[in-house]
Amino acid sequence: HFFFPRNLSTGVVFSVIGVIGEGVVLPCYVVADNIPEIFSVQWIFNEQSQKIPVSTYDGKTQKEKQDEKYQGRTEFFHSEFGAGNMSLLLKNIRSSDKGSYTCVVSFNDEYHDNTYVFSLAKGGVPSISMRSYMKQSIGLTCHADGWFPKPEVIWLDGQGQVRKEQSSTKVMMMPSGLYRPDAYSSLVPTENFEVISPRNVFGVVGLDIVLPCNVSSTKPLYDIEVQWKKITDGHIEDVYIWRNTVDKPGQKYMGRTELPKDGLASGNVSLTLKNVLPADEGMYSCIVNSKDWSADTTTMLSIVGKGLGRVQPMCHSLSHGWFPKPTVEWVVQNKQMLSPDTEIHQDSKKLFNVLSRVTVTGQEVEEVTCQIQNYLAQAEKTTVRLSRWTGCSEEWEGSFLA
Numbered sequence: 001h002f003f004f005p006r007n008l009s010t011g012v013v014f015s016v017i018g019v020i021g022e023g024v025v026l027p028c029y030v031v032a033d034n035i036p037e038i039f040s041v042q043w044i045f046n047e048q049s050q051k052i053p054v055s056t057y058d059g060k061t062q063k064e065k066q067d068e069k070y071q072g073r074t075e076f077f078h079s080e081f082g083a084g085n086m087s088l089l090l091k092n093i094r095s096s097d098k099g100s101y102t103c104v105v106s107f108n109d110e111y112h113d114n115t116y117v118f119s120l121a122k123g124g125v126p127s128i129s130m131r132s133y134m135k136q137s138i139g140l141t142c143h144a145d146g147w148f149p150k151p152e153v154i155w156l157d158g159q160g161q162v163r164k165e166q167s168s169t170k171v172m173m174m175p176s177g178l179y180r181p182d183a184y185s186s187l188v189p190t191e192n193f194e195v196i197s198p199r200n201v202f203g204v205v206g207l208d209i210v211l212p213c214n215v216s217s218t219k220p221l222y223d224i225e226v227q228w229k230k231i232t233d234g235h236i237e238d239v240y241i242w243r244n245t246v247d248k249p250g251q252k253y254m255g256r257t258e259l260p261k262d263g264l265a266s267g268n269v270s271l272t273l274k275n276v277l278p279a280d281e282g283m284y285s286c287i288v289n290s291k292d293w294s295a296d297t298t299t300m301l302s303i304v305g306k307g308l309g310r311v312q313p314m315c316h317s318l319s320h321g322w323f324p325k326p327t328v329e330w331v332v333q334n335k336q337m338l339s340p341d342t343e344i345h346q347d348s349k350k351l352f353n354v355l356s357r358v359t360v361t362g363q364e365v366e367e368v369t370c371q372i373q374n375y376l377a378q379a380e381k382t383t384v385r386l387s388r389w390t391g392c393s394e395e396w397e398g399s400f401l402a
Contacts, residue, residue: 039107095177193217213286
């Protein structure tokens with residue numbers, strides 16, 4: 001006697017599932033005391049109107065014969081015939097291969113058969129994109145290619161539970177026989193909030209600056225994550241991350257970043273950036289993530305420098321530590337502009353140092369003013385009185401702040 005598949009009696013319909021484009025084994029096993037060398041195996045595809053001989057093995061000639069539809073796509077396990085393995089390997093599965101198959105084995109003037117229902121399965125990885133954004137909901141689309149059989153789309157939350165919002169799904173059959181699902185859903189999160197910050201903030205080299213960022217929410221926030229990032233010419237670098245009571249400064253910002261200790265309770269996630277450097281100038285993004293909501297905002301940090309300067313005899317002006325690059329003007333008491341010889345150099349810290357000289361002529365000139373400024377702040381200036389015999393008669397020391 002023999003069974004199809006192993007240890008199962010004949011007359012029972014078995015199911016096999018395959019994936020389009022891959023291979024599958026249609027199982028068929030014979031259990032007998034002795035299997036003669038001369039036997040035949042035939043696999044038949046049962047269409048509604050006809051039966052197609054998929055692949056046949058003739059023990060007399062030891063040759064295989066395949067139907068044109070399956071040419072080059074089937075293979076027996078010849079080395080396992082003696083053990084009763086009459087299974088068929090079907091390669092490069094197509095959508096048209098789905099259906100009912102019968103395995104027929106005959107020897108010693110007897111034959112037995114068994115039928116299998118062959119089902120297909122295939123599906124591309126779905127992709128989700130945002131279709132629309134409103135204050136209280138987010139419109140999402142889900143798309144995938146190459147599915148078989150016809151799929152259904154289910155929207156799940158972060159815990160794997162089915163979401164309750166209404167959704168619509170359209171499934172199209174492509175010329176290849178595969179299905180393309182497109183689904184849309186308007187998701188209403190269990191919590192939502194806004195993140196607010198000013199567009200521009202000004203910092204001074206060497207001082208601390210607060211980058212404001214506040215969370216506006218109607219409910220208390222739990223299990224949130226705060227990220228601060230700097231965006232420079234398309235490059236994004238981590239400045240500070242706060243997650244589960246643990247903070248992680250970016251590599252370039254070790255020891256220079258801090259969030260308010262009690263700020264999270266009130267929604268204040270502003271970042272204090274200590275000892276500001278010229279290189280800190282740029283766009284900063286404040287990102288707040290919760291269990292199923294996320295919001296962000298950006299702030300532009302502009303850096304200005306603190307210049308220390310003095311006007312020396314012979315009407316020289318020296319000033320150090322400016323940022324951005326300043327301009328220098330010399331003016332006499334009647335508002336007449338002088339033509340100075342000015343040198344401005346940038347040091348290794350990207351701060352600008354100024355050396356400016358001017359020659360004052362005319363006995364009527366009593367005062368001369370050196371004015372240094374940059375485009376981000378009001379001008380800072382100092383005035384000295386001139387002596388008829390010695391030129392610049394006094395020295396001034398102070399600071400310029402822009």
